[in-house]
Amino acid sequence: MKRNILVYIGVIILGIYFLFPLYILVLLAFNSPKYTILKLYPSLLLQAPTLNNLITALQGTAFIDPFIKSLETATLVGLITIALAVPAGYGLSRIPRAIAYPILVLLLVTNMMPGIVIGIPIAVDFIKLGLYETVEGLALAQTLITLPLASFIMQGTFSAIPSDLENQARIDGANLFHRLFSVLIPLAAPGIVAAFLISWMFSWDEFTYAILLMPFHSTLPVTIYIDVTRGNLLAGIAFSLVFTIPVIVLSFALQKYLKGEYLAGGLKG
Amino acid sequence: MGDKNVKLNTSFFLILPAVIYVLAFAFYPTIEAIYLSFKNPHSGFSLVYYNEIFSFDVTGAIINTIIVTVGALALQLIIALIVASILSREFFGKRALSTIVLIPMGIATVVAAVTFKFIFETSGGYANTILHTLFGLNVNWYQNSLMSLFTVILSDSWKNTPIVALILLSGMSAIPKELYYAAAIDGAGPIRRFFYVTLPNLRRFIGISLILRGVQEFNIFALPLILIGDHPPLLTTLIYNLYQTTFPEVGLALAGATILVAFILVFIGIVLILSGR
Numbered sequence: 001m002k003r004n005i006l007v008y009i010g011v012i013i014l015g016i017y018f019l020f021p022l023y024i025l026v027l028l029a030f031n032s033p034k035y036t037i038l039k040l041y042p043s044l045l046l047q048a049p050t051l052n053n054l055i056t057a058l059q060g061t062a063f064i065d066p067f068i069k070s071l072e073t074a075t076l077v078g079l080i081t082i083a084l085a086v087p088a089g090y091g092l093s094r095i096p097r098a099i100a101y102p103i104l105v106l107l108l109v110t111n112m113m114p115g116i117v118i119g120i121p122i123a124v125d126f127i128k129l130g131l132y133e134t135v136e137g138l139a140l141a142q143t144l145i146t147l148p149l150a151s152f153i154m155q156g157t158f159s160a161i162p163s164d165l166e167n168q169a170r171i172d173g174a175n176l177f178h179r180l181f182s183v184l185i186p187l188a189a190p191g192i193v194a195a196f197l198i199s200w201m202f203s204w205d206e207f208t209y210a211i212l213l214m215p216f217h218s219t220l221p222v223t224i225y226i227d228v229t230r231g232n233l234l235a236g237i238a239f240s241l242v243f244t245i246p247v248i249v250l251s252f253a254l255q256k257y258l259k260g261e262y263l264a265g266g267l268k269g
Numbered sequence: 270m271g272d273k274n275v276k277l278n279t280s281f282f283l284i285l286p287a288v289i290y291v292l293a294f295a296f297y298p299t300i301e302a303i304y305l306s307f308k309n310p311h312s313g314f315s316l317v318y319y320n321e322i323f324s325f326d327v328t329g330a331i332i333n334t335i336i337v338t339v340g341a342l343a344l345q346l347i348i349a350l351i352v353a354s355i356l357s358r359e360f361f362g363k364r365a366l367s368t369i370v371l372i373p374m375g376i377a378t379v380v381a382a383v384t385f386k387f388i389f390e391t392s393g394g395y396a397n398t399i400l401h402t403l404f405g406l407n408v409n410w411y412q413n414s415l416m417s418l419f420t421v422i423l424s425d426s427w428k429n430t431p432i433v434a435l436i437l438l439s440g441m442s443a444i445p446k447e448l449y450y451a452a453a454i455d456g457a458g459p460i461r462r463f464f465y466v467t468l469p470n471l472r473r474f475i476g477i478s479l480i481l482r483g484v485q486e487f488n489i490f491a492l493p494l495i496l497i498g499d500h501p502p503l504l505t506t507l508i509y510n511l512y513q514t515t516f517p518e519v520g521l522a523l524a525g526a527t528i529l530v531a532f533i534l535v536f537i538g539i540v541l542i543l544s545g546r
Contacts, residue, residue, distance in 0.1 A: 010355050011366050017348075018369050021384045021427060022376070024395050028387055037387075041398040084287040091283035094276065103284060110295035112533065114488040116505050117526040120512055120519050121298040121305065127517060144294050151287060176279060205377040207491040212512070221379040225495055228383050237387075240380040251375035252368075 029053060029241040037233050057238030066223040066239075069135065070204060073219055076139035077203035078196040081146045085195055089154020090184065094163075104155070107148040115208035118144065123212050133214050141209040146199035153198070157191030158184065194254055201250045204243075299530065306523035318524035322511075327525065330507040333418055334532070337493075337503060338486040340422040341429070345482060346475065348426065349433035354463070356434070357441045374431045382495035385424035389496070414501035421493050421503075428492070429485070433478045440474030441467065479540050487533050504529045 028036050032048035057063065092100045122141055123132060131137030161184060169183045185192065207221045214222070220243050227236035309315035356367055373381065388395045389410040400406040411417045444467065452462045468475075490505040499506040504525060512522035 087283035088287035091280035112484045118298045121301040248375040
């Protein structure tokens with residue numbers, strides 16, 4: 001009994017710890033500014049709930065432009081990632097583990113290289129190539145973050161499809177592309193959707209490449225940073241809240257794929 | 270046999286685009302960065318950027334980066350161990366807690382940083398509201414660099430503990446229950462069981478989370494940039510500052526970048542040796 005009480009004390013403390021910052025974000029977004037940013041000791045209660053903060057901030061192009069940039073970039077990142085990860089995942093699932101494993105590790109190692117190290121030479125090269133400050137350029141760079149995890153997911157998905165099904169189609173005379181598009185991809189659809197959405201979400205969140213490669217008319221994270229550091233606080237808060245909603249929805253929908261096993265995937269072996 | 274070779278070849282052909290992409294967009298720029306940092310635009314090999322970068326407090330930035338990395342890793346491991354130990358048992362409300370614990374994963378780093386900026390504001394911050402109400406205190410969170418780094422460590426740990434907890438939880442669920450029964454029969458209490466059964470069996474998982482998170486800690490960028498700017502600088506914020514002020518001339522920033530890469534490689538080496546692989 002005493003042990004149980006200890007567990008519940010732990011549960012309550014952890015619950016408060018993990019929820020507190022989110023609660024503060026809600027207070028900042030929905031409390032009247034005179035109880036939040038204008039007060040020396042801001043109130044911990046929702047004293048004067050209002051929608052004015054959000055309405056004022058979200059009107060006009062200040063919000064729409066970066067919002068569309070983020071939307072375009074994230075969607076393009078999802079598409080590029082799928083185009084690379086679906087064939088790669090299929091190929092990896094069909095070669096011996098001893099060869100597939102080092103390739104997966106190679107993909108994972110790229111995730112360990114700092115964005116700020118990779119991003120600077122890319123920025124210089126992009127200026128020459130005309131890709132600086134473009135959605136296409138940013139999406140190409142951000143795919144670095146999404147490709148390793150997406151390849152793991154696709155490799156796992158294709159490995160789970162019995163090779164008998166594919167062999168049957170092969171005997172029936174279907175060539176590789178036929179097999180891929182009429183047998184394998186429909187069966188792998190849930191994994192593909194998950195890989196797309198995770199890539200979309202990672203890009204939506206991405207900051208380092210965005211600020212290096214698209215510093216002027218950028219995506220939402222960079223806009224939020226600029227707003228907050230230049231004192232445009234209410235806009236920064238409102239954007240943060242709107243920006244967060246799709247991510248929270250997606251991360252709960254995709255819980256299954258964001259487990260430790262997947263994230264630690266290649267290293268566990 | 271021939272058929273098998275054809276199959277292997279097609280598989281490699283399908284993997285090739287992803288590998289080429291990674292080589293072009295990750296390996297080539299990294300090598301380019303290192304190469305250009307040692308090259309004077311007018312002559313060949315030179316250390317001119319490295320001589321110059323030390324006038325920008327790169328030593329301080331290195332020390333600060335190490336403080337943040339060690340502090341954040343320690344805090345994340347401790348909290349994640351508590352979370353995983355609680356979530357590995359059965360109790361009423363387990364589902365609710367495991368959902369709440371995942372929330373920070375769904376919050377973008379930038380949003381977390383903005384929120385913590387408002388929590389750790391010296392005048393008009395929520396942390397001071399609590400401290401003032403309870404103890405009549407008003408803390409200046411940025412009075413010295415250690416305090417500033419502490420706010421970075423706290424904020425970063427909130428955001429990244431869930432991933433560590435998930436990895437450790439999957440490790441804990443793989444420990445055979447018999448080990449605990451045997452230890453209990455031998456008279457080991459819960460604390461001894463934790464230190465003699467749980468921790469040794471988690472070794473590999475702790476190693477994995479240390480590598481995954483440790484490298485990300487060295488790369489930590491958006492959070493300190495928003496919370497403390499570059500007062501005091503970390504390696505990443507110093508590199509960004511040099512990049513921004515000298516762009517499109519990037520030699521200085523790349524010298525910083527090369528130092529960062531060196532630290533990451535050393536760190537990975539140390540963790541690999543320690544976790545015994």
